[in-house]
Amino acid sequence: MGRSHALSGWCLGLAVAPLVGLTSVAEVVPFAAATAGYALVPDLDHPGASASRLLGPVTGLVSAMIRTFSGLLYDLTKGPRDEDSTGKHRHATHTLAAAILLGVLAASLGDRGKWAVLAIAATGLLLAAHVLGDWLILAVLAAVGWSVIGTALPGTSTADAVQAGLTGIGGWIGVAVALGMFTHCLGDSLTRSGCPWLWPLPIRGETWYEIRLPRPLRFRTGGWVERILIAPLLLAGGVLLLPGALQAVEQLFDATSIWLAGR
Template sequence: MLGVSHATSGAALGLAVAGLAPQAVGTAPTAGTILTFAGVTAGAALLPDLDHPSSTASRRFSWASWLAAHAVRPLSALVFRLTRGPRDSGRGTHRGLTHTLAGALLLAAGVGVASARWGTPVTAGVLFVCLALAIKGLDGLVPGPPSLVIAAGLTWVAEEYLPGGTAGTAGWLGLAVGLGMLVHSLGDAVTESGAPLLWPFPIRGRHWYPIGSPRPLRFRAGGRVESLLVAPLLTLGTLALAVYVVPGALDVLLDLRARLVAGG
């Protein structure tokens, strides 16, 4: 799927979980906690493509992204070789370990433990990284270094000015990261390629069986169906959900509309 589709689907899931089921996050549904959670799921929805050398996740942070990608790809290939079934083919470098439920759970656990242990520094760092990925993933609408500046500014605003701040999500950011990675793989599952979500369980002689939707419901990644239908619908749906679940969002929009009408 396109970066914009991954980012918006991640944001939508984060908004739904933190805004409609706050008990799952364990915090009060404030603007700060909801938007922090959604921002992390949006960016984490691009993380699985660290196993692709030309992806946003592999390039966004220069040498740091390069190092991460060059650690992930060999690791994924090694795990593939060690666990491949008799009918598995390929090298396991792309749509491999990072596109599995097990991989998402592993990274989610690590982030969860770190954010619970060290609190705000980890929370702010994870939010910054994920926002930078999400902004860059919005189809290049914010090119180059400015996306890092915007991500840093939004992280600061979330921490200092949004009601509830980011502190309420410490310890639960692991869930946001895991959900973002999972929704990425589910998105790939409705494309022609599928994703090995259920690794290492054997399916038809393959431990890396590409789970997918029924063939008639799949579409080509980056094709016309996604560009003209899926991505716009996800974007509009995410914006509508944000207005619905974020406390005060509707009031802000109504006030802005009133100001525009008065100014006109």
């Protein structure tokens, strides 16, 4: 589900950005890119996941450490009715608690300045591009560059404009990270396996209770529902939620209507 996770994180980032005061392309796009990328982070607990293979042995080692920690946490906190499991995949990193914790950490690092914000946003972008394609990096750089140059005040250098854009999202980079991780959990809750994102809240004797849809609505990871329905809908949403995209579609529709009426 890597592609779907990244696209859902991108869509949520675009939708939430205006709610936290981010409106320009230079602010919204890095915010959404971070959300898209960090929507892949929970799967670091799986050795074959895109995030685990991003930097070869480096992220592979991180993945192994996370799996070990997750297994230990599961053994220490499982309830009387929790299943007999290794507790490695879809456990520790697939919780609301983990999303909040990493979000708070990212926010504290973001408070240290523009370079920390850039590093966090760039990491998210690389993660997303690893799944969605390198074109995403070019698209993001083009969008940000166009916005920075086009909105720079007279007498303001491009570097100053870039710094202003990074400062604008610095206070919310933690939100982007937490949103991305939680979006992943919600996505997994749509599948047959579910996701225990309410840990450690005990439900029916389980502290790792898998939240999931009613049985008829669940779909298989990587199945036709995801490939034919969900992924295309997320892709369309990811375009229409871009700043100014809906207005451009409306203008195109109006222009087309006027042209057809005049024939």
